[in-house]
Amino acid sequence: MSTSLGELRLVQPSTVKEAVAARFEHPGSRFIAGGTDLIVNMRRGIIRSDLLVDLSGIDELTEITTDGLDVTIGAGVTLAALAHNSEIAGRYRALAQAAEAIAAPGHRVIGTVGGNLCLDTRCIYYNQSEWWRSAHAYCLKNRGDVCHVAPQGKRCHAAFAGDLAPALLVLGAEIDIASAQGVRRIPLSELYVEDGKAHLALADGELLVALHLPLNPPPSGYAKVRLRGAIDFPLAGVAVALAASGPNVNSLRIALTGTNSRPFLVAGTEPFAGRPIDEKLLHELDRLVQKQVQPMRTTIASANYRRIAAAALTRRLVKKLFAEGAA
């Protein structure tokens, strides 16, 4: 069974404008940044493209800048660079922790911020070889018309498993999206759609070029569960940003990954403002998270476990951030 790539051309633009133009001119082409996700998927035959637009030669994508209002991170910044950046680690701890927990060191050296945010969704019926998928019957996400995870349903349930997104969601990130028409800026949360087959709200040819973070976010953290200490995607990943005033919550934001087809901000955390962080609150948070996550049988670990683990991580992170804030 072959695991090599099919016929392929690579164009290497040096500006965003050229990249977007190249992509626009060639329907069916793909952007490639680090390639840690794309090349694997192409070797599996689940993504096919005969032309790749290489983003690695575009210098403007690899900068981290501060302008007094916000911090801008280029989509081409590598995960390793992000994890090792002291300003990021100091100000946006959830982001640094998430970056450091992605895959393995070799992937982090080449993998990028943009690539992690635009990671393809994953499923045990999808991330398989061509032989496997054809033997099983193709799935809704790839050449088929039934989602094997939920055959009665109408949509694909493949799960999003990027680590950075929840951290950026709780930190209030906005993103710049470039296209032939120019650049538009949207909240990161608007990038994602709860549909495993089309989870990115990007028009064909649009490119995520940068993200912006407010300068003074509340303290934050990220945690994930996985079977091994490296390589694995998160079975569930949680980011929390918590501002406290005295014994009470001032603001609380929670975002999740690994459980749904998109990373998402947990809704309904506003009423916690002004309340003390006690067992009652933690219990309510637990219920809130368990209610909103929708893990399906897309991984080898059970869906119920991912639900429980997501809630448990949330409780723990909230407690930890509060304790650190109080200290």
Add this chain to the structure above:
Amino acid sequence: MHAPGSQPKKRLLRLRLNGRWREDAVAERELLVDYLREVAHLTGVKSGCDGGECGACTVLIDGEAVPSCITLAVRCEGRHIETIESLATQGRLSRLQRAFHEKLGTQCGFCTPGMIMAAAALLRHNATPTESEIRVALSGNLCRCTGYVKIIESVQAAVEKPHDC
């Protein structure tokens, strides 16, 4: 060899390989691991999985340890690639190679080149890594023989001999 009429489109790739510049005609779809093994005949670079999962193919690109099985060769234009074959110089094993040999950091040897290259990248950035830093740096390189115990000890032994090449 290629079937008549199926010649893949190639382009000239110029890069520095183990210290020497070279040029080769390379298909644009060619993975770095295949270029290194089949074109440059550097078979010390191993392939253990179907893409990005085991680290056996780890090489250094401009000093950073990277899995060569998910890297397109043509994206390495102008860069410096180092493989296991570059480490022993003038008939001497590098300190990591010697340590892996003497401390039994290698059993079947198949993960060894990638493991040593990942360790080499670590020691260039961090001359005195802690045990947990070593574990993290090697966490993308799977080994089925050693339980990693003697691999960690090998890297630690190499750290203790910083001036021995």
Add this chain to the structure above:
Amino acid sequence: MIADPMIDSRISRPGVPLIDGVEKVTGRARYTVDLDHADALVGRILRSPVGHGEIIRLDVSKARALDGVVAVATGDDCPFTYGVLPVAMNEYPMARERVRYCGEPIAAVAAIDAETADRAISLIELELRRLPAYYTSQEARAPGATLLHDNKLGNLEREVHHEFGNWQDGFATADLVREEKFSCAEVNHAQIEPHACLADYDPITARLTVQSVSQVGYYLHLMLARCLEMDSSRIRVVKPFVGGGFGARVEVLNFEIITALLARAAAGKVLMQLSREETFLTHRARPQSDMTLRIGMRRDGKITACSCEVVQRGGAYAGYGIVTILYAGALLQGLYDIPAIKYDGYRVYTNLPPCGAMRGHGSVDTRHAFECLLDRMARDLGLDPFAVRRANLLHAPTRTLNDLMVNSYGLAECLDRVERASGWRDRIGKLPAGKGLGMACSHYVSGAAKPIHWTGEPHAIVNVRLDFDGGITALTGAADIGQGSSTMVAISVAETLGVALDRIRVIAADSAVTPKDNGAYSSRITFMVGNAAIDAARKLKAILVDAAARKLEARPDDIEVVGEVFRIDSGQQASLPFAEVVKAALVDRGAITVSGTFTCPPESQGGRHKGGAVGSTMGFSYAAQVVEVSIDDATGVVSVDKVWAALDCGHAINPLAVEGQIQGSVWMGMGQAMCEETRYLDGLPGHASFLEYRMPTAAESPPIEVQIVESHDPFGPFGAKEASEGALAGFPPALVNAIANAIDIDIDELPVTPDRIMDALIQRRRQARLTSTLKVAS
């Protein structure tokens, strides 16, 4: 039998690096896919997309017609079955008429490049009629189930019913009888080198050379001759460097024969490189097992009887299945003194890739059940886990109920050593919340005493050569697959001769040069090949001593050999350097080749009962280990903080390698215990990558502190026994026992993944709530 209980230990006790280690650390080591294949065709295999089906039509004409395709092969090209056990060869290299698992080879092509080969595979037309497929033992055994193999009723490959001693009385006299069910998931060897084979057929000379990843070149040689109907003298099998085995390659594998068939059809060279997914599909690993275990125990911890039922989900073909199900029962014995045993084993055919032998073959899952139950009963009786093991020790020399020899037995010392090293007595029961200690014992054979093929030949042969250059070359068929067997041979020869280790060169596993060896399995090499190497070296030494005596005009008895100097009267009168002795020895006779052999005597070959040969061995290794865990009760994640393992290997010929083997086997046990599992989705592997088959990484792997125990086996080479398998089976139960110690939860299924821990914790909370509600209600 030759035996020398004492070793003149010239090699420093820390041990020596592998003699082929430099090749490995420099990248110069050539594995199968690294061999010169510039002019080789690319081989590819068409595999079954269904779990069970009848082949209605197979049309390869379009593939054959494709430009660049040189050869196509199907089941029609090989009407011969292959396998290792002569009684259980029911598998063709490529399916004929019927396919029995997803991924079974059906046809193959050799083409000028990978792209053409892939294209050719896609042009093969295949029509299958689906048959009912069974993916669990239970389904396959259900009444009325379609038979996978027509002569195997109930889809049972083998049933075993063994009774030793009066088990009814044993249970009747017990103070405590407890029965539990355990289930262990199927796991895979997951050696890092994917499968590969390079076959070269020369039509002019009609000779075939096959280089492959095999652990069993001899069996491969036999099966190539059988399946290709070739005179075996025209075949040469060479083992290049092999990137790990662990049992994955102790059978002849379908792709090896297919590659040879293609090479002959193509009249040339074919390289077959399997993907990681195909390597997983080839499988032959440890089956999913269900154990029902019952133990009777006296108040003082003494076991009075044991009964055990084992059901193994064996996959679609026989392979080593008969041996596996026999081992699972036979190796209930040999570790402890158990006065009565009843064993019922069922090896089941299912529509999954065939299982086979994997490190700790047959013993691991039953040992897991046994050591877990032993701990639980110790708890019931208020006994310490160490005490309950100590209450059941054997006393060597002895024979077990099933007639296995135990000549050396270092388990008591293993227990003492890990108890002390782990600080058990001071720490057990006093650890902080969420932390626990657990322990378990295990053992394994040092080679099966009865060979699979009864030929009347010695069980091991080593040739040692000496020529004018003074270099000593040991020729062995034993396959070094990374375990260091060639280094062991070099040390054995050097030690016996008293020469420097670097004077020895080892050439291994090339049928044109080296004497036949049965292969690297059941940890037979150190014991058998080691003894043969010593025997050969002794013969060479006698020749050298005679030559020195002639030269020095002395009697051979007066010659003293010190290092590489042969002398008389402590060198006062005369001495000869090695080079001079070699010259003298070569006079008249020229180059010297001596042959050393080893044969397991009949009394070592097991009981007379049916299947009694399985489990028989010249000597068992013994192991004890302590595992310390931390459990996160919010996420169910278990971390292993440290492992202390002691293993009695008789004598450590190379302590460095022994340590490495113990660490590797303990860690492999950890993988099985914590995170590794093959799972099938409608018969297709859900695990066929290193992302989904989760062997542990360096990040979460624990320190493993090793204690080597030397019981000096009377028959082992220098007193040695095996060291690479015995410790594996102890890890899973030690982990489960540690978890019980930490959080009072008994887990009955492997692997102990976080979701299983969480399920157990939730169930306990529910029960606690229920109990308190009931209390309130009453």
